């Protein structure tokens with residue numbers, strides 16, 4: 001039995017915030033705005049995982065009106081979601097994700113993001129986690145550097161005992 005989910009998220013780029021993407025703090029003049037640490041990639045992955053199991057979305061589990069999640073570490077939120085996956089008897093098949101950003105350059109940071117995500121989702125091998133980046137060729141809100149988007153697809157596999 002396999003289950004598939006997809007996730008999409010956007011956060012605004014502003015001055016005075018850290019730029020945390022995929023659990024990695026990327027040196028950049030701006031950072032992502034949100035109630036949590038605004039890790040747009042981990043949010044897209046969280047939504048994909050929740051979607052695969054029919055468990056709603058990240059806002060349902062961690063409301064942005066709840067002070068408990070102010071400046072929350074999105075890796076911790078993903079780890080909590082992963083417990084729900086394991087409780088239901090699933091493990092990671094594979095995950096594919098795309099960061100949509102004109103700047104900063106993601107490529108040097110992607111191997112570190114993959115390691116972090118693979119750790120949180122208890123991947124058996126790093127090839128189960130793929131992270132990509134693309135610009136939008138200066139077009140739209142991402143192209144103008146107003147924000148960063150991310151999307152993800154995840155496949156979960158039922159553990160056979």
Ligand SMILES: Nc1ccn([C@@H]2O[C@H](COP(=O)(O)O)[C@@H](O)[C@H]2O)c(=O)n1
Pocket residue numbers: 100101102103104105106107108132133134135136137
């Ligand atoms: N923020 C980004 C965007 C892109 N990359 C890498 O550059 C390649 C070319 O991007 P295009 O949008 O021109 O297709 C892309 O395949 C990524 O490897 C990046 O590192 N950071």
Ligand SMILES: C[C@@]1(CO)OP(=O)(O)OP(=O)(O)OC[C@H]1O
Pocket residue numbers: 009033034035036037038039043058059060062063064065069070071072
């Ligand atoms: C993560 C949460 C909760 O702190 O806040 P944000 O950082 O605003 O992120 P978003 O992707 O808008 O939705 C989920 C929120 O409930």
